[in-house]
Amino acid sequence: MKRLLLAGLVLAASGATTRAFAQAPDGKAxxxxxxxxxxxxxxxxxxxxxxKFPKIAKFDAEFIAKRSVDSINKVITKGKNEDMKSFKDKMNADELAAVAKYVHELAAKAKP
Ligand code: HEC
Structure with a gap:
């Protein structure tokens, strides 16, 4: 009986960590x-x-020189205009932050 209880506890604990990982938003996805x-x-x-959108942003070195993860986050949260809309209804704050970080990484990796 004790053994069963222990197995149950281990299972519960591992389940909890899997869930915690699954919750971290995947910026790339x-x-x-x-x-x-x-x-x-x-x-x-x-x-x-x-x-279609001559002013569309290209995420490259020039882009990153002027923007931080925070400023990217602000654009996607608030939106800029009718072409670049707010994503605040589609993603929660954690997800918006993850996407902003990913965009910053993409730009940092881009070849000049
Ligand atoms: C319908 C097409 C479209 C989609 C979808 C879209 N964008 Fe944009 N985005 C634009 C256009 C167009 C601009 C340029 C807006 C302007 O400056 O007039 C832009 C500009 C931007 C800028 C630069 C804003 C600035 O001037 O600082 C960022 C950052 C950005 N987009 C991030 C994102 C992210 C992140 C997503 C996904 C969550 C996204 N965009 C989805 C069309 C789009």
Missing amino acids: LYDENCKKCHGAIGSPPKTMVT
């Missing part, structure tokens, strides 16, 4: 789902989008 179609897989917008 969120980006791919919400931003990729306009901004491109690696932050370089496809031609069709550049034609």
